[in-house]
Amino acid sequence: MNKIEEQLWNYIDGNCTATEKTEIEAKISSNLQYSTMYNELMAVHNELNLLGFEEPSMSFTRNVMEHVNLELKPVALKTKVDNRIIYSIGAFFGIAILGIFIYAISITKMDFDFKMPTIDFHLDKLVTSTSIQVFLMIDIALVLVYLDSFLRKGRINAQKKGS
Amino acid sequence: MQQKETDLALITAVLAGNTAVYAELVKRNQRFVFTLAMRFAKNREDAEEIAQDCFVKAYRALGTFKQTSKFSTWLYTITYTTAMTFLRKKRLDTRSINDDENVLQIANNSTDFDANLVEKKSSHAYLNQAIDLLLPDDAAIITLFYKGEQSLEEIGIALSMEPNTVKVKLHRARHRLKDKLQYLLKDEVKELI
Numbered sequence: 001m002n003k004i005e006e007q008l009w010n011y012i013d014g015n016c017t018a019t020e021k022t023e024i025e026a027k028i029s030s031n032l033q034y035s036t037m038y039n040e041l042m043a044v045h046n047e048l049n050l051l052g053f054e055e056p057s058m059s060f061t062r063n064v065m066e067h068v069n070l071e072l073k074p075v076a077l078k079t080k081v082d083n084r085i086i087y088s089i090g091a092f093f094g095i096a097i098l099g100i101f102i103y104a105i106s107i108t109k110m111d112f113d114f115k116m117p118t119i120d121f122h123l124d125k126l127v128t129s130t131s132i133q134v135f136l137m138i139d140i141a142l143v144l145v146y147l148d149s150f151l152r153k154g155r156i157n158a159q160k161k162g163s
Numbered sequence: 164m165q166q167k168e169t170d171l172a173l174i175t176a177v178l179a180g181n182t183a184v185y186a187e188l189v190k191r192n193q194r195f196v197f198t199l200a201m202r203f204a205k206n207r208e209d210a211e212e213i214a215q216d217c218f219v220k221a222y223r224a225l226g227t228f229k230q231t232s233k234f235s236t237w238l239y240t241i242t243y244t245t246a247m248t249f250l251r252k253k254r255l256d257t258r259s260i261n262d263d264e265n266v267l268q269i270a271n272n273s274t275d276f277d278a279n280l281v282e283k284k285s286s287h288a289y290l291n292q293a294i295d296l297l298l299p300d301d302a303a304i305i306t307l308f309y310k311g312e313q314s315l316e317e318i319g320i321a322l323s324m325e326p327n328t329v330k331v332k333l334h335r336a337r338h339r340l341k342d343k344l345q346y347l348l349k350d351e352v353k354e355l356i
Contacts, residue, residue, distance in 0.1 A: 009334050015315075044341055047290050048309045053194040054201045056211055061189045064218045068185055074225040076178045 004034060008041050170234040177225060189218050192235060195311055196242050202302035203246035205295060217245040232320060239311060239321040243303060250299060293343040301336035308333055
């Protein structure tokens with residue numbers, strides 16, 4: 001498939017940008033190759049839009065329902081697991097990890113000599129008015145993004161309840 | 164939108180135990196599912212079997228329908244996988260048949276096709292014949308796009324493909340379709356397109 005055809009299909013399907021659309025429209029009106037191919041593709045496109053459906057046999061629905069009636073009734077999949085089971089499994093692993101941790105600490109000899117490393121940096125050079133402004137801007141942007149998603153969620157929920 | 168809501172209401176009713184309502188969902192979608200099945204099976208008996216099978220599968224799995232997409236999109240996914248499984252089985256069955264017999268059958272098909280060509284002069288008949296000559300995937304994409312009222316994203320969901328891949332495949336399918344039409348109609352192609 002050549003590039004012209006691809007461009008024209010994108011144009012026909014409405015999958016191109018406004019700039020591309022204008023460019024293609026100009027080419028269709030000025031370029032004979034484009035206009036000929038456009039007419040051909042539009043004819044195929046229109047014919048495809050007019051295509052009818054195949055009809056199954058008259059007894060199709062009845063046959064399906066006969067099969068369906070032999071099946072078990074479908075049920076909405078909901079969690080059938082008791083939450084208490086999940087919590088008790090979680091608690092078991094939590095206690096086991098905690099126990100191992102306490103045991104590990106109890107058998108460890110605590111006679112090591114450890115000093116915190118000293119970091120030599122000048123805080124006053126890092127905390128400038130510009131860095132504070134940048135920090136605040138990022139914070140504000142994050143708050144706005146969060147607020148936007150929160151409001152959208154509220155609106156979607158309201159629409160769902162309304163419908 | 165109304166259609167979608169009604170589909171969902173019907174599904175809720177079926178899940179609540181009113182299984183007779185499922186007949187309405189079948190009636191509503193059977194023509195398209197059957198058309199899609201025809202794109203794979205190429206004959207009515209097999210297509211009807213695929214379509215029935217897919218409605219029964221959909222019924223069994225109705226509880227897993229997440230209602231985040233259209234019911235039709237979900238149903239077309241089932242149709243596509245059912246049809247592909249059918250084709251795979253059919254291909255395996257075909258291997259066990261005598262090869263000579265196969266060649267004869269293909270030759271006969273071609274002759275019948277030419278005879279039918281004279282009878283079916285309408286552009287739709289030609290178009291349907293051209294679609295039948297396409298690969299099942301190409302025919303399915305064209306059918307989903309034009310008759311299933313599915314967006315590229317929804318077709319992507321149904322066929323487990325990226326929307327961009329669907330777009331490229333749709334372009335290629337239509338290009339092949341145009342070639343097939345030109346092959347079928349020869350000099351008459353200008354009358355149709």
